[in-house]
Amino acid sequence: NAGVTQTPKFRVLKTGQSMTLLCAQDMNHEYMYWYRQDPGMGLRLIHYSVGEGTTAKGEVPDGYNVSRLKKQNFLLGLESAAPSQTSVYFCASSRQGREAFFGQGTRLTVV
Amino acid sequence: GENVEQHPSTLSVQEGDSAVIKCTYSDSASNYFPWYKQELGKRPQLIIDIRSNVGEKKDQRIAVTLNKTAKHFSLHITETQPEDSAVYFCAASKEGSSNTGKLIFGQGTTLQVKP
Numbered sequence: 001n002a003g004v005t006q007t008p009k010f011r012v013l014k015t016g017q018s019m020t021l022l023c024a025q026d027m028n029h030e031y032m033y034w035y036r037q038d039p040g041m042g043l044r045l046i047h048y049s050v051g052e053g054t055t056a057k058g059e060v061p062d063g064y065n066v067s068r069l070k071k072q073n074f075l076l077g078l079e080s081a082a083p084s085q086t087s088v089y090f091c092a093s094s095r096q097g098r099e100a101f102f103g104q105g106t107r108l109t110v111v
Numbered sequence: 112g113e114n115v116e117q118h119p120s121t122l123s124v125q126e127g128d129s130a131v132i133k134c135t136y137s138d139s140a141s142n143y144f145p146w147y148k149q150e151l152g153k154r155p156q157l158i159i160d161i162r163s164n165v166g167e168k169k170d171q172r173i174a175v176t177l178n179k180t181a182k183h184f185s186l187h188i189t190e191t192q193p194e195d196s197a198v199y200f201c202a203a204s205k206e207g208s209s210n211t212g213k214l215i216f217g218q219g220t221t222l223q224v225k226p
Contacts, residue, residue, distance in 0.1 A: 031212055040120065042218035043155070043200060050212035058213065090154065092214075097143065097204050100214055102154040 002026055006091050006103035013081045013110045021076040021106050023091030029101075031094045032074035033058075034066060036087040037105075043090065049074055081110045113138040115203050117217025124191055125225050132220045134201035135183040141203040144184045146175060149198045149219075158199075159186070162206070191224045198222070 007022040023032065030051050035043040045058030047066040055066045063085060065077045074093075078085060086109050092100040114137040124130050136144075145160035161168045161175045161184065168175050172191075177184040188195055201217040 031214075033214060035216070040218065042117070043216040045213065045215060048212050048214075056212065059215070094214070097206050097212060097214065099145065099157045099160065100147075100202075102156070104154055 004091055004093055004101050004103040006089075006106050008106060009104065010107050011109070013078075013108065015081060015083060015110060017081050018077070018079050019081065019108075020078075021089055021091075021108075023074045023076070023093075023103055025072055025074075025093040025101070027093060027095070027101065028071070029093035029095050030071075031097055031100075032068065033092045033094075033100065034064070034074065034076045035090045035092065036060065036085075037090060038087050046076065046089075083110045086110045113141070113203065113213060113215045115201060115215050115217040117201050117220060119220060120218060121221045121223070123223045123225065126191060126193060128191055130188045130191055130195070130222055130224075132186045132199055132201070132222075133183060134185070134203075134217050135181075136203040136215075137182070138203070138205070139179075139182060140205055143204050143206045144175070144177060145202050145204075146173075146186050147200045147202065147216075149200065151197070155200060188222075191222075193224050193226050196222055196224045 033048040034046040049068040052071040089106045091103040094100040142163035147155035149155040174187045
């Protein structure tokens, strides 16, 4: 039982490049979330999903897209990376909004 | 939209003293309030949570109180130890039929416990 796994753990992108972050959970959770963590800003919700095939915008969705084609996976895409998207990204999942379990985080640097 | 404010942003205490972190929320329909601890370089992990049908919950040295009228909740850590040093996050969401799926976090409090 791996819990929540994020891929990759580290990445450096050039401005304008695109990439996809993968989150996988093996707990059969309905809800999944993507957060970004910046110093002094806490955990800010980017997008979330309450079930397979559904997605919704969070607090800071601009510049990101997501997809939830399978219940266990939640993908976060950056179409054209900007330096302002340099951050640590966390994925999380929960059973209907209860305790959230987090992945180990992805440290993304955009140069 | 929903908003969660957390204070203070940093807190330094002597080992053995108590620490209190406070949060306020904007959505009166919120009914689930978890607290997470994040050690340096690690992922956030749940340490305690409270639902709106109770006013206080304790688990050994940690406790959480909730004031629904004032829309604020607090984390209390007694007899602090160096291993309590971490970043603490409060959060708010809605469980049950009114659950929209959103889990909104406060800005975090960096707690330092000095030996």
